[in-house]
Amino acid sequence: MTTSTVTATLRLGTRGSELARTQSQAVADAITAATGAPVELVPIVTEGDRSPAAIAQLGGTGVFVAAIRRALLEGTVDLAVHSYKDLPTAAEPGLTIAAVPRREDPRDALVARDGLTLGELPPGSKVGTGAPRRVAQLRALGLGLDVVPIRGNVDTRMGRVRGVGEPGDLDAVVLARAGLTRLGRLGAITETLDPLQVLPAPAQGALAVECRTGDARTRELIGRLEDASARACVAAERSTLAALEAGCSAPVAAYAEVAEGEHGPELFLRASVTAIDGSDAVRGSVSGPLADAAALGRALADELLDRGAAELMAVRS
Numbered sequence: 001m002t003t004s005t006v007t008a009t010l011r012l013g014t015r016g017s018e019l020a021r022t023q024s025q026a027v028a029d030a031i032t033a034a035t036g037a038p039v040e041l042v043p044i045v046t047e048g049d050r051s052p053a054a055i056a057q058l059g060g061t062g063v064f065v066a067a068i069r070r071a072l073l074e075g076t077v078d079l080a081v082h083s084y085k086d087l088p089t090a091a092e093p094g095l096t097i098a099a100v101p102r103r104e105d106p107r108d109a110l111v112a113r114d115g116l117t118l119g120e121l122p123p124g125s126k127v128g129t130g131a132p133r134r135v136a137q138l139r140a141l142g143l144g145l146d147v148v149p150i151r152g153n154v155d156t157r158m159g160r161v162r163g164v165g166e167p168g169d170l171d172a173v174v175l176a177r178a179g180l181t182r183l184g185r186l187g188a189i190t191e192t193l194d195p196l197q198v199l200p201a202p203a204q205g206a207l208a209v210e211c212r213t214g215d216a217r218t219r220e221l222i223g224r225l226e227d228a229s230a231r232a233c234v235a236a237e238r239s240t241l242a243a244l245e246a247g248c249s250a251p252v253a254a255y256a257e258v259a260e261g262e263h264g265p266e267l268f269l270r271a272s273v274t275a276i277d278g279s280d281a282v283r284g285s286v287s288g289p290l291a292d293a294a295a296l297g298r299a300l301a302d303e304l305l306d307r308g309a310a311e312l313m314a315v316r317s
């Protein structure tokens with residue numbers, strides 16, 4: 001007799017980084033708790049893990065996503081958990097995002113020396129961040145901060161803050177609060193940044209749980225983790241990004257929230273495009289029904305394009 005379909009173990013392919021393993025394990029535990037199905041983590045070593053040069057050459061997190069998707073399509077694993085903001089906006093043929101679980105706080109966070117907030121950092125302070133979106137928005141605040149490009153995992157980046165770790169060559173770094181939450185490092189945060197000042201990246205703080213489109217059993221098991229609000233918010237934010245024809249390396253921010261409107265729950269979507277040198281920005285917002293998430297994102301992108309977003313994205317630092 002074959003293994004019963006109820007108890008067959010699901011194989012979850014994960015990268016080896018601490019953040020990837022932690023969020024994969026959390027989703028594995030949630031699936032088991034909700035369905036009784038056992039889930040085992042299968043480490044996938046990618047070119048990016050072997051050679052940091054490959055990441056730079058092949059483009060950011062794209063290498064990791066590609067390797068994990070190949071394992072899914074080849075059937076080596078049954079599901080994968082991605083940081084949603086790292087996924088390209090184009091769908092992957094043969095694969096489906098079967099669940100968007102409840103989202104972590106999507107805001108950015110400051111980890112600064114001596115407990116300082118952004119406004120308390122003196123002019124000339126060195127603030128590290130890799131994302132062009134953060135670089136542009138930090139420069140646009142006009143605080144005279146010296147924004148320094150940095151790479152590496154969460155611990156490496158935090159370690160560069162004076163008084164927090166070695167080499168301690170920076171006054172502060174800006175990271176996603178969600179990553180710090182998942183790693184149990186919330187205590188290091190000195191300020192959670194107000195979206196009025198630094199608007200988060202599209203889909204930041206959300207996870208995408210992916211499987212083969214034809215794998216009905218896995219889809220159904222994963223589907224138990226679905227959060228309709230998170231799905232709608234991410235759809236609105238990512239459709240803004242797609243309609244701006246911008247990638248994850250563009251200085252584009254988008255953040256949707258669900259708020260109680262006159263006729264029930266409504267999406268409130270904000271987005272911004274900021275010149276990388278911080279010299280100018282366009283910001284806007286729209287609201288409407290959750291069912292119109294993708295259309296709301298496109299409408300906001302069109303408005304920002306009318307107001308000069310393409311020209312701002314073309315500015316070089």
Ligand SMILES: NCc1[nH]cc(CCC(=O)O)c1CC(=O)O
Binds near residue numbers: 175176205
């Ligand atoms: N590309 C980096 C990345 N991708 C996902 C997270 C964690 C937060 C999240 O899930 O959005 C991070 C780290 C960061 O931005 O500080």
